[in-house]
Amino acid sequence: xxxxxxxxxxxxxxxxxxxxxxxxxxxxxxxxxxxxxxxxxxxxxxxxxxxxxxxxxxxxxxxxxxxxxxxxxxxxxxxxxxxxxxxxxxxxxxxxxxxxxxxxxxxxxxxxxxxxxxxxxxxxxxxxxxxxxxxxxxxxxxxxxxxxxxxxxxxxxxxxxxxxxxxxxxxxxxxxxxxxxxxxxxxxxxxxxxxxxxxxxxxxxxxxxxxxxxxxxxxxxxxxxxxxxxxxxxxxxxxxxxxxxxxxxxxxxxxxxx
Amino acid sequence: xxxxxxxxxxxxxxxxxxxxxxxxxxxxxxxxxxxxxxxxxxxxxxxxxxxxxxxxxxxxxxxxxxxxxxxxxxxxxxxxxxxxxxxxxxxxxxxxxxxxxxxxxxxxxxxxxxxxxxxxxxxxxxxxxxxxxxxxxxxxxxxxxxxxxxxxxxxxxxxxxxxxxxxxxxxxxxxxxxxxxxxxxxxxxxxxxxxxxxxxxxxxxxxxxxxxxxxxxxxxxxxxxxxxxxxxxxxxxxxxxxxxxxx
Numbered sequence: 001x002x003x004x005x006x007x008x009x010x011x012x013x014x015x016x017x018x019x020x021x022x023x024x025x026x027x028x029x030x031x032x033x034x035x036x037x038x039x040x041x042x043x044x045x046x047x048x049x050x051x052x053x054x055x056x057x058x059x060x061x062x063x064x065x066x067x068x069x070x071x072x073x074x075x076x077x078x079x080x081x082x083x084x085x086x087x088x089x090x091x092x093x094x095x096x097x098x099x100x101x102x103x104x105x106x107x108x109x110x111x112x113x114x115x116x117x118x119x120x121x122x123x124x125x126x127x128x129x130x131x132x133x134x135x136x137x138x139x140x141x142x143x144x145x146x147x148x149x150x151x152x153x154x155x156x157x158x159x160x161x162x163x164x165x166x167x168x169x170x171x172x173x174x175x176x177x178x179x180x181x182x183x184x185x186x187x188x189x190x191x192x193x194x195x196x197x198x199x200x201x202x203x204x205x206x207x208x209x210x211x212x213x214x215x216x217x218x219x220x221x222x223x224x225x226x227x228x229x230x231x232x233x234x235x236x237x238x239x240x241x242x243x244x245x246x247x248x249x250x251x252x253x254x255x256x257x258x
Numbered sequence: 259x260x261x262x263x264x265x266x267x268x269x270x271x272x273x274x275x276x277x278x279x280x281x282x283x284x285x286x287x288x289x290x291x292x293x294x295x296x297x298x299x300x301x302x303x304x305x306x307x308x309x310x311x312x313x314x315x316x317x318x319x320x321x322x323x324x325x326x327x328x329x330x331x332x333x334x335x336x337x338x339x340x341x342x343x344x345x346x347x348x349x350x351x352x353x354x355x356x357x358x359x360x361x362x363x364x365x366x367x368x369x370x371x372x373x374x375x376x377x378x379x380x381x382x383x384x385x386x387x388x389x390x391x392x393x394x395x396x397x398x399x400x401x402x403x404x405x406x407x408x409x410x411x412x413x414x415x416x417x418x419x420x421x422x423x424x425x426x427x428x429x430x431x432x433x434x435x436x437x438x439x440x441x442x443x444x445x446x447x448x449x450x451x452x453x454x455x456x457x458x459x460x461x462x463x464x465x466x467x468x469x470x471x472x473x474x475x476x477x478x479x480x481x482x483x484x485x486x487x488x489x490x491x492x493x494x495x496x497x498x499x500x501x502x503x504x505x
Contacts, residue, residue, distance in 0.1 A: 009375070009376065009378060011375045011378070011379075011380065012372075012375040012376045014375075015371065015372050015375040016372065016375075019361065019364065019368070019372055023361070023363050023364070026363065092358065092359060092376075093334075094334060095334060095352070095354045095355060095358045096332070096334060096352060096354075096358055096359070096376065097332055097333030097334050097352075098376070164285075165285065167283075251336075252336035255334065255335050255336070256272055256273055
Protein backbone atom coordinates (compact mmCIF):
# COMPACT_ATOMS: atom_id res chain seq x y z
CA UNK A 1 0.00 0.00 0.00
CA UNK A 2 2.86 2.34 0.81
CA UNK A 3 4.10 1.97 -2.75
CA UNK A 4 1.32 4.36 -3.79
CA UNK A 5 2.84 7.11 -1.65
CA UNK A 6 6.38 6.23 -2.69
CA UNK A 7 5.38 6.48 -6.36
CA UNK A 8 3.42 9.69 -5.88
CA UNK A 9 4.49 12.42 -8.25
CA UNK A 10 4.70 15.20 -5.64
CA UNK A 11 5.99 17.68 -8.23
CA UNK A 12 2.85 17.27 -10.33
CA UNK A 13 0.60 17.29 -7.25
CA UNK A 14 1.97 20.66 -6.18
CA UNK A 15 1.99 22.12 -9.70
CA UNK A 16 -1.57 20.94 -10.38
CA UNK A 17 -2.97 22.27 -7.08
CA UNK A 18 -1.42 25.73 -7.56
CA UNK A 19 -2.55 25.78 -11.21
CA UNK A 20 -6.14 25.13 -10.13
CA UNK A 21 -6.04 28.00 -7.63
CA UNK A 22 -4.46 30.29 -10.21
CA UNK A 23 -7.09 29.38 -12.81
CA UNK A 24 -9.92 30.04 -10.36
CA UNK A 25 -9.10 33.75 -10.25
CA UNK A 26 -7.41 34.17 -13.66
CA UNK A 27 -9.90 36.59 -15.21
CA UNK A 28 -10.81 38.49 -12.04
CA UNK A 29 -9.59 41.99 -11.19
CA UNK A 30 -8.58 41.21 -7.62
CA UNK A 31 -7.07 37.83 -8.46
CA UNK A 32 -5.81 35.72 -5.58
CA UNK A 33 -7.01 38.40 -3.12
CA UNK A 34 -10.45 36.82 -3.49
CA UNK A 35 -9.12 33.86 -1.53
CA UNK A 36 -9.01 36.19 1.47
CA UNK A 37 -11.96 38.49 0.62
CA UNK A 38 -14.46 35.74 -0.08
CA UNK A 39 -14.31 34.23 3.45
CA UNK A 40 -14.43 37.72 4.98
CA UNK A 41 -17.66 38.54 3.12
CA UNK A 42 -19.17 35.14 3.85
CA UNK A 43 -18.33 35.18 7.55
CA UNK A 44 -19.34 38.82 7.92
CA UNK A 45 -22.79 38.20 6.45
CA UNK A 46 -23.32 35.08 8.53
CA UNK A 47 -22.24 36.83 11.75
CA UNK A 48 -24.69 39.71 11.24
CA UNK A 49 -27.60 37.40 10.49
CA UNK A 50 -27.03 34.76 13.17
CA UNK A 51 -26.01 37.12 15.98
CA UNK A 52 -29.46 38.70 15.55
CA UNK A 53 -31.20 35.30 15.44
CA UNK A 54 -29.27 33.99 18.47
CA UNK A 55 -29.64 37.32 20.31
CA UNK A 56 -25.96 37.40 21.13
CA UNK A 57 -23.63 40.36 21.19
CA UNK A 58 -21.99 40.57 17.76
CA UNK A 59 -18.39 40.66 19.01
CA UNK A 60 -18.97 37.62 21.25
CA UNK A 61 -20.87 35.71 18.58
CA UNK A 62 -18.22 36.43 15.94
CA UNK A 63 -15.55 34.72 18.06
CA UNK A 64 -17.82 31.75 18.73
CA UNK A 65 -19.00 31.38 15.14
CA UNK A 66 -15.65 31.88 13.41
CA UNK A 67 -13.82 29.46 15.70
CA UNK A 68 -15.77 26.43 14.42
CA UNK A 69 -17.31 27.60 11.15
CA UNK A 70 -14.00 28.10 9.34
CA UNK A 71 -12.72 24.62 10.25
CA UNK A 72 -16.13 23.18 9.29
CA UNK A 73 -15.96 24.84 5.87
CA UNK A 74 -12.52 23.25 5.42
CA UNK A 75 -13.83 19.87 6.61
CA UNK A 76 -16.76 20.05 4.20
CA UNK A 77 -14.71 21.33 1.24
CA UNK A 78 -12.15 18.55 1.74
CA UNK A 79 -14.79 15.82 1.91
CA UNK A 80 -16.70 17.02 -1.16
CA UNK A 81 -13.56 17.86 -3.16
CA UNK A 82 -11.87 14.55 -2.41
CA UNK A 83 -15.11 12.67 -3.09
CA UNK A 84 -15.32 14.06 -6.64
CA UNK A 85 -11.60 13.84 -7.31
CA UNK A 86 -11.38 10.41 -8.95
CA UNK A 87 -14.27 11.07 -11.34
CA UNK A 88 -12.93 14.56 -12.07
CA UNK A 89 -9.48 13.08 -12.75
CA UNK A 90 -10.80 10.91 -15.57
CA UNK A 91 -9.14 13.17 -18.16
CA UNK A 92 -5.78 11.93 -16.92
CA UNK A 93 -6.41 8.66 -15.12
CA UNK A 94 -7.59 6.96 -18.33
CA UNK A 95 -4.53 8.03 -20.28
CA UNK A 96 -1.60 7.81 -17.92
CA UNK A 97 -0.44 5.40 -15.24
CA UNK A 98 -0.55 7.75 -12.31
CA UNK A 99 -1.25 7.06 -8.66
CA UNK A 100 -4.94 7.35 -7.87
CA UNK A 101 -3.95 9.13 -4.66
CA UNK A 102 -2.81 12.19 -6.66
CA UNK A 103 -6.27 13.65 -7.20
CA UNK A 104 -7.66 13.22 -3.66
CA UNK A 105 -4.46 14.73 -2.25
CA UNK A 106 -4.58 17.62 -4.73
CA UNK A 107 -8.16 18.45 -3.71
CA UNK A 108 -7.15 18.25 -0.07
CA UNK A 109 -4.18 20.57 -0.69
CA UNK A 110 -6.42 23.12 -2.44
CA UNK A 111 -8.92 23.00 0.47
CA UNK A 112 -6.04 23.36 2.94
CA UNK A 113 -4.67 26.45 1.16
CA UNK A 114 -8.15 28.02 1.15
CA UNK A 115 -8.53 27.16 4.82
CA UNK A 116 -5.22 28.72 5.84
CA UNK A 117 -6.12 31.91 3.96
CA UNK A 118 -9.52 32.05 5.69
CA UNK A 119 -8.08 31.12 9.08
CA UNK A 120 -5.42 33.81 8.83
CA UNK A 121 -8.19 36.34 8.14
CA UNK A 122 -10.16 35.05 11.12
CA UNK A 123 -7.18 35.37 13.43
CA UNK A 124 -6.66 38.97 12.29
CA UNK A 125 -10.33 39.80 12.89
CA UNK A 126 -10.32 38.05 16.27
CA UNK A 127 -7.19 39.97 17.25
CA UNK A 128 -9.38 43.09 17.27
CA UNK A 129 -12.62 41.60 18.55
CA UNK A 130 -11.52 39.08 21.18
CA UNK A 131 -10.66 40.63 24.55
CA UNK A 132 -8.64 37.77 26.07
CA UNK A 133 -6.03 35.59 24.39
CA UNK A 134 -4.57 32.56 26.10
CA UNK A 135 -1.75 30.15 25.42
CA UNK A 136 -4.30 27.47 24.54
CA UNK A 137 -4.38 28.60 20.91
CA UNK A 138 -1.01 26.89 20.39
CA UNK A 139 -2.85 23.58 20.39
CA UNK A 140 -4.63 24.54 17.15
CA UNK A 141 -2.10 22.85 14.78
CA UNK A 142 -2.99 19.51 16.40
CA UNK A 143 -6.70 20.28 16.00
CA UNK A 144 -6.12 21.11 12.31
CA UNK A 145 -4.12 17.93 11.78
CA UNK A 146 -6.83 15.69 13.25
CA UNK A 147 -9.60 17.47 11.33
CA UNK A 148 -7.61 17.16 8.08
CA UNK A 149 -7.01 13.45 8.59
CA UNK A 150 -10.68 12.76 9.31
CA UNK A 151 -11.89 14.79 6.31
CA UNK A 152 -9.35 13.19 3.96
CA UNK A 153 -10.29 9.69 5.14
CA UNK A 154 -14.05 10.26 4.81
CA UNK A 155 -13.48 11.92 1.43
CA UNK A 156 -11.42 8.99 0.12
CA UNK A 157 -14.06 6.48 1.22
CA UNK A 158 -16.75 8.53 -0.52
CA UNK A 159 -14.52 8.91 -3.61
CA UNK A 160 -14.40 5.12 -3.96
CA UNK A 161 -18.17 4.81 -3.44
CA UNK A 162 -18.87 7.70 -5.85
CA UNK A 163 -16.75 6.11 -8.58
CA UNK A 164 -18.96 3.02 -8.51
CA UNK A 165 -22.30 4.68 -7.67
CA UNK A 166 -23.07 8.19 -8.87
CA UNK A 167 -25.98 8.47 -6.42
CA UNK A 168 -23.51 9.04 -3.60
CA UNK A 169 -22.95 12.74 -4.32
CA UNK A 170 -26.44 14.08 -3.47
CA UNK A 171 -26.58 11.74 -0.47
CA UNK A 172 -23.23 13.02 0.83
CA UNK A 173 -24.17 16.66 0.25
CA UNK A 174 -27.43 16.22 2.13
CA UNK A 175 -25.69 14.30 4.92
CA UNK A 176 -23.15 17.09 5.36
CA UNK A 177 -25.87 19.74 5.43
CA UNK A 178 -27.78 17.84 8.11
CA UNK A 179 -24.59 17.35 10.10
CA UNK A 180 -23.80 21.06 9.91
CA UNK A 181 -27.18 22.34 11.01
CA UNK A 182 -27.44 19.81 13.85
CA UNK A 183 -23.93 20.54 15.20
CA UNK A 184 -23.09 23.28 17.72
CA UNK A 185 -21.49 25.59 15.15
CA UNK A 186 -24.14 28.21 14.44
CA UNK A 187 -25.68 27.87 17.91
CA UNK A 188 -24.12 27.21 21.31
CA UNK A 189 -24.58 23.83 22.94
CA UNK A 190 -25.36 25.49 26.28
CA UNK A 191 -28.18 27.49 24.68
CA UNK A 192 -30.21 24.24 24.70
CA UNK A 193 -32.34 23.63 27.79
CA UNK A 194 -30.50 21.34 30.25
CA UNK A 195 -31.68 17.75 29.98
CA UNK A 196 -33.58 18.39 26.74
CA UNK A 197 -33.47 15.84 23.93
CA UNK A 198 -31.46 18.22 21.76
CA UNK A 199 -28.74 18.71 24.36
CA UNK A 200 -28.64 14.93 25.00
CA UNK A 201 -28.25 14.25 21.27
CA UNK A 202 -25.37 16.69 20.97
CA UNK A 203 -23.32 14.39 23.22
CA UNK A 204 -23.49 11.76 20.48
CA UNK A 205 -22.87 14.20 17.63
CA UNK A 206 -19.29 13.64 16.35
CA UNK A 207 -18.97 17.23 15.12
CA UNK A 208 -19.52 18.45 18.71
CA UNK A 209 -16.06 17.06 19.50
CA UNK A 210 -14.41 18.33 16.32
CA UNK A 211 -15.88 21.79 16.94
CA UNK A 212 -14.59 21.66 20.52
CA UNK A 213 -11.02 21.27 19.21
CA UNK A 214 -11.31 24.85 17.92
CA UNK A 215 -14.01 26.45 20.09
CA UNK A 216 -12.31 25.62 23.39
CA UNK A 217 -8.90 27.22 22.65
CA UNK A 218 -10.36 30.16 20.71
CA UNK A 219 -13.64 30.96 22.47
CA UNK A 220 -13.67 29.28 25.88
CA UNK A 221 -9.93 29.88 26.53
CA UNK A 222 -9.25 26.31 27.61
CA UNK A 223 -7.84 23.10 26.19
CA UNK A 224 -10.07 20.48 24.58
CA UNK A 225 -10.92 17.67 27.00
CA UNK A 226 -9.40 14.19 26.88
CA UNK A 227 -12.72 12.90 25.52
CA UNK A 228 -12.58 15.47 22.69
CA UNK A 229 -9.14 14.21 21.70
CA UNK A 230 -10.09 10.56 22.03
CA UNK A 231 -13.25 10.82 19.96
CA UNK A 232 -11.77 12.95 17.20
CA UNK A 233 -8.45 11.11 16.96
CA UNK A 234 -10.33 7.80 16.97
CA UNK A 235 -12.66 8.90 14.16
CA UNK A 236 -9.76 10.35 12.16
CA UNK A 237 -7.63 7.18 12.47
CA UNK A 238 -10.46 4.84 11.53
CA UNK A 239 -11.60 6.86 8.52
CA UNK A 240 -8.12 7.63 7.26
CA UNK A 241 -7.15 3.96 7.52
CA UNK A 242 -10.34 2.83 5.80
CA UNK A 243 -10.01 5.51 3.11
CA UNK A 244 -6.43 4.57 2.21
CA UNK A 245 -7.31 0.87 2.22
CA UNK A 246 -10.40 1.34 0.03
CA UNK A 247 -8.57 3.51 -2.52
CA UNK A 248 -5.70 1.04 -2.70
CA UNK A 249 -7.97 -2.01 -2.86
CA UNK A 250 -10.34 -0.77 -5.57
CA UNK A 251 -7.82 1.06 -7.77
CA UNK A 252 -7.51 -1.74 -10.40
CA UNK A 253 -11.28 -1.55 -11.05
CA UNK A 254 -11.59 2.22 -11.36
CA UNK A 255 -10.61 2.40 -15.04
CA UNK A 256 -13.73 0.50 -16.05
CA UNK A 257 -16.03 2.81 -14.10
CA UNK A 258 -14.62 6.16 -15.19
CA UNK B 259 19.17 -7.85 -27.29
CA UNK B 260 17.95 -6.58 -23.90
CA UNK B 261 14.30 -7.31 -23.17
CA UNK B 262 12.48 -4.11 -22.20
CA UNK B 263 8.80 -5.16 -22.12
CA UNK B 264 7.35 -8.58 -21.39
CA UNK B 265 3.65 -9.35 -21.81
CA UNK B 266 2.66 -12.68 -20.26
CA UNK B 267 -0.77 -14.25 -20.86
CA UNK B 268 -2.56 -10.93 -20.53
CA UNK B 269 -6.35 -10.91 -20.55
CA UNK B 270 -8.57 -7.86 -20.13
CA UNK B 271 -12.33 -7.92 -19.97
CA UNK B 272 -14.78 -5.06 -19.70
CA UNK B 273 -17.87 -5.40 -17.56
CA UNK B 274 -20.90 -4.09 -19.48
CA UNK B 275 -22.47 -3.05 -16.19
CA UNK B 276 -19.45 -0.95 -15.32
CA UNK B 277 -19.47 0.86 -18.62
CA UNK B 278 -23.22 1.41 -18.89
CA UNK B 279 -24.98 1.41 -15.53
CA UNK B 280 -23.56 3.13 -12.52
CA UNK B 281 -26.61 3.77 -10.41
CA UNK B 282 -27.23 2.26 -7.02
CA UNK B 283 -30.70 1.21 -8.16
CA UNK B 284 -29.38 -0.86 -11.10
CA UNK B 285 -26.76 -2.51 -8.92
CA UNK B 286 -29.28 -3.41 -6.22
CA UNK B 287 -31.77 -4.63 -8.83
CA UNK B 288 -29.08 -6.82 -10.46
CA UNK B 289 -28.16 -8.24 -7.06
CA UNK B 290 -31.79 -8.93 -6.20
CA UNK B 291 -32.44 -10.65 -9.52
CA UNK B 292 -29.12 -12.50 -9.25
CA UNK B 293 -28.23 -11.21 -12.71
CA UNK B 294 -24.76 -12.26 -13.83
CA UNK B 295 -22.32 -9.71 -15.13
CA UNK B 296 -21.82 -9.61 -18.90
CA UNK B 297 -18.26 -9.26 -20.11
CA UNK B 298 -16.56 -8.21 -23.30
CA UNK B 299 -13.08 -9.67 -23.66
CA UNK B 300 -10.84 -6.98 -25.10
CA UNK B 301 -7.63 -9.04 -24.82
CA UNK B 302 -7.36 -12.81 -24.54
CA UNK B 303 -4.19 -14.50 -23.37
CA UNK B 304 -1.79 -12.18 -25.19
CA UNK B 305 1.95 -12.88 -24.80
CA UNK B 306 5.01 -11.39 -26.47
CA UNK B 307 8.24 -9.61 -25.63
CA UNK B 308 9.81 -6.43 -26.94
CA UNK B 309 13.54 -5.81 -27.05
CA UNK B 310 15.22 -2.50 -26.44
CA UNK B 311 15.33 -0.40 -29.60
CA UNK B 312 12.56 -2.26 -31.41
CA UNK B 313 9.81 -0.38 -33.24
CA UNK B 314 6.58 -2.30 -33.03
CA UNK B 315 3.45 -1.58 -35.05
CA UNK B 316 0.09 -2.81 -33.83
CA UNK B 317 -2.49 -3.41 -36.54
CA UNK B 318 -5.99 -4.81 -36.63
CA UNK B 319 -9.59 -3.80 -37.21
CA UNK B 320 -11.49 -1.41 -34.95
CA UNK B 321 -12.16 -3.11 -31.62
CA UNK B 322 -9.38 -5.67 -32.09
CA UNK B 323 -7.74 -4.60 -28.81
CA UNK B 324 -4.87 -2.41 -30.07
CA UNK B 325 -5.57 0.61 -27.88
CA UNK B 326 -6.38 -1.61 -24.88
CA UNK B 327 -3.01 -3.33 -25.32
CA UNK B 328 -1.24 0.05 -25.42
CA UNK B 329 -3.07 1.08 -22.23
CA UNK B 330 -2.06 -2.18 -20.56
CA UNK B 331 1.60 -1.56 -21.45
CA UNK B 332 1.26 2.04 -20.24
CA UNK B 333 -0.05 0.70 -16.90
CA UNK B 334 -3.34 2.58 -17.24
CA UNK B 335 -5.36 -0.66 -17.33
CA UNK B 336 -4.50 -3.45 -14.88
CA UNK B 337 -5.20 -6.75 -16.65
CA UNK B 338 -7.45 -9.21 -14.81
CA UNK B 339 -5.10 -12.03 -15.81
CA UNK B 340 -1.43 -12.14 -16.73
CA UNK B 341 1.53 -9.86 -16.17
CA UNK B 342 3.09 -6.86 -17.84
CA UNK B 343 6.72 -6.30 -16.98
CA UNK B 344 8.30 -3.05 -18.11
CA UNK B 345 11.97 -2.38 -17.35
CA UNK B 346 11.67 -0.15 -14.27
CA UNK B 347 14.63 2.05 -15.18
CA UNK B 348 13.03 3.06 -18.50
CA UNK B 349 11.12 6.30 -18.89
CA UNK B 350 7.84 5.39 -20.58
CA UNK B 351 5.92 8.16 -22.31
CA UNK B 352 2.44 7.14 -23.44
CA UNK B 353 1.11 9.38 -26.19
CA UNK B 354 -2.33 7.80 -26.17
CA UNK B 355 -3.57 11.13 -27.40
CA UNK B 356 -1.88 14.46 -28.02
CA UNK B 357 -1.82 16.87 -25.10
CA UNK B 358 -2.17 14.55 -22.13
CA UNK B 359 -2.01 16.72 -19.04
CA UNK B 360 -2.87 19.89 -20.95
CA UNK B 361 -5.42 22.29 -19.46
CA UNK B 362 -7.34 24.36 -22.00
CA UNK B 363 -7.26 27.55 -19.89
CA UNK B 364 -3.49 27.46 -19.35
CA UNK B 365 -0.97 28.97 -21.76
CA UNK B 366 1.34 26.82 -23.86
CA UNK B 367 4.22 27.66 -21.54
CA UNK B 368 2.26 26.82 -18.37
CA UNK B 369 1.08 23.58 -19.93
CA UNK B 370 4.67 22.61 -20.70
CA UNK B 371 5.54 22.98 -17.01
CA UNK B 372 2.44 21.11 -15.85
CA UNK B 373 2.74 18.24 -18.36
CA UNK B 374 6.50 18.14 -17.77
CA UNK B 375 5.87 17.75 -14.02
CA UNK B 376 3.48 14.96 -14.90
CA UNK B 377 6.30 13.18 -16.72
CA UNK B 378 8.50 13.57 -13.67
CA UNK B 379 10.63 16.51 -14.82
CA UNK B 380 11.61 19.33 -12.49
CA UNK B 381 10.93 22.98 -13.30
CA UNK B 382 14.60 23.45 -14.08
CA UNK B 383 14.70 20.51 -16.49
CA UNK B 384 11.62 21.78 -18.34
CA UNK B 385 13.07 25.29 -18.49
CA UNK B 386 16.19 23.87 -20.12
CA UNK B 387 14.12 22.11 -22.78
CA UNK B 388 11.67 24.94 -23.41
CA UNK B 389 13.57 26.58 -26.29
CA UNK B 390 13.74 23.28 -28.15
CA UNK B 391 10.04 22.68 -27.57
CA UNK B 392 9.06 26.13 -28.86
CA UNK B 393 11.36 25.82 -31.86
CA UNK B 394 9.93 22.47 -32.97
CA UNK B 395 6.34 23.50 -32.30
CA UNK B 396 6.76 26.74 -34.32
CA UNK B 397 4.19 28.61 -32.26
CA UNK B 398 6.32 31.63 -31.35
CA UNK B 399 4.42 34.25 -29.36
CA UNK B 400 1.41 31.98 -28.97
CA UNK B 401 3.37 30.19 -26.27
CA UNK B 402 1.91 32.71 -23.80
CA UNK B 403 -1.68 32.37 -25.03
CA UNK B 404 -4.19 29.89 -23.60
CA UNK B 405 -4.04 26.64 -25.56
CA UNK B 406 -7.82 26.80 -26.05
CA UNK B 407 -7.12 29.54 -28.61
CA UNK B 408 -4.75 27.31 -30.62
CA UNK B 409 -5.66 25.71 -33.91
CA UNK B 410 -5.67 21.90 -33.81
CA UNK B 411 -2.37 21.90 -35.71
CA UNK B 412 -0.67 24.24 -33.22
CA UNK B 413 -1.98 22.17 -30.33
CA UNK B 414 -0.72 18.94 -31.91
CA UNK B 415 2.71 20.43 -32.66
CA UNK B 416 3.18 21.66 -29.10
CA UNK B 417 2.03 18.37 -27.57
CA UNK B 418 4.20 16.24 -29.84
CA UNK B 419 7.17 18.54 -29.37
CA UNK B 420 6.88 18.36 -25.58
CA UNK B 421 6.41 14.58 -25.47
CA UNK B 422 9.36 13.84 -27.68
CA UNK B 423 11.64 16.48 -26.11
CA UNK B 424 11.31 14.61 -22.81
CA UNK B 425 13.58 11.90 -24.26
CA UNK B 426 11.62 8.76 -23.44
CA UNK B 427 13.13 5.28 -23.46
CA UNK B 428 9.78 3.79 -24.47
CA UNK B 429 7.28 5.74 -26.55
CA UNK B 430 3.69 4.56 -27.01
CA UNK B 431 1.79 6.19 -29.87
CA UNK B 432 -1.92 5.71 -30.50
CA UNK B 433 -2.92 7.05 -33.92
CA UNK B 434 -1.66 10.49 -33.03
CA UNK B 435 -0.10 11.20 -36.41
CA UNK B 436 -3.52 11.33 -38.00
CA UNK B 437 -4.13 14.73 -36.41
CA UNK B 438 -2.03 17.34 -38.17
CA UNK B 439 -1.48 18.40 -41.76
CA UNK B 440 1.06 16.79 -44.10
CA UNK B 441 3.82 19.21 -43.02
CA UNK B 442 3.26 18.28 -39.38
CA UNK B 443 3.24 14.55 -40.21
CA UNK B 444 6.44 14.91 -42.23
CA UNK B 445 8.13 16.80 -39.40
CA UNK B 446 6.98 14.32 -36.77
CA UNK B 447 8.03 11.38 -38.90
CA UNK B 448 11.50 12.86 -39.29
CA UNK B 449 11.79 13.35 -35.54
CA UNK B 450 10.55 9.85 -34.85
CA UNK B 451 13.02 8.36 -37.30
CA UNK B 452 15.76 10.23 -35.47
CA UNK B 453 14.52 8.86 -32.14
CA UNK B 454 14.30 5.31 -33.51
CA UNK B 455 17.88 5.58 -34.76
CA UNK B 456 18.94 6.75 -31.29
CA UNK B 457 17.74 3.42 -29.82
CA UNK B 458 14.34 4.35 -28.35
CA UNK B 459 11.72 1.59 -28.15
CA UNK B 460 8.48 2.55 -29.90
CA UNK B 461 5.12 0.84 -29.99
CA UNK B 462 2.59 2.45 -32.27
CA UNK B 463 -0.97 1.89 -33.32
CA UNK B 464 -1.88 3.07 -36.80
CA UNK B 465 -4.17 2.22 -39.67
CA UNK B 466 -1.56 3.57 -42.10
CA UNK B 467 0.05 0.29 -43.17
CA UNK B 468 2.58 1.87 -45.54
CA UNK B 469 3.83 4.11 -42.74
CA UNK B 470 4.15 1.16 -40.36
CA UNK B 471 5.93 -1.05 -42.91
CA UNK B 472 8.56 1.62 -43.52
CA UNK B 473 9.04 2.57 -39.85
CA UNK B 474 8.67 -0.65 -37.85
CA UNK B 475 10.96 -3.58 -37.19
CA UNK B 476 8.00 -5.84 -36.37
CA UNK B 477 4.24 -5.80 -36.85
CA UNK B 478 1.73 -7.45 -34.52
CA UNK B 479 -1.70 -8.14 -35.96
CA UNK B 480 -4.48 -8.33 -33.38
CA UNK B 481 -7.87 -9.85 -34.05
CA UNK B 482 -10.68 -10.21 -31.48
CA UNK B 483 -8.21 -9.53 -28.68
CA UNK B 484 -5.70 -12.18 -29.75
CA UNK B 485 -2.49 -12.14 -31.73
CA UNK B 486 -3.25 -13.46 -35.19
CA UNK B 487 0.18 -12.95 -36.68
CA UNK B 488 3.44 -11.18 -35.87
CA UNK B 489 6.77 -10.83 -37.60
CA UNK B 490 8.50 -9.01 -40.43
CA UNK B 491 6.41 -5.91 -41.30
CA UNK B 492 5.90 -6.54 -45.01
CA UNK B 493 4.86 -10.15 -44.50
CA UNK B 494 2.31 -9.26 -41.77
CA UNK B 495 0.99 -6.25 -43.71
CA UNK B 496 0.51 -8.35 -46.88
CA UNK B 497 -1.39 -11.02 -44.94
CA UNK B 498 -3.57 -8.34 -43.34
CA UNK B 499 -4.27 -6.69 -46.70
CA UNK B 500 -5.14 -10.06 -48.20
CA UNK B 501 -7.77 -10.61 -45.55
CA UNK B 502 -9.14 -7.16 -46.23
CA UNK B 503 -9.39 -7.94 -49.96
CA UNK B 504 -11.22 -11.19 -49.23
CA UNK B 505 -13.78 -9.41 -47.07
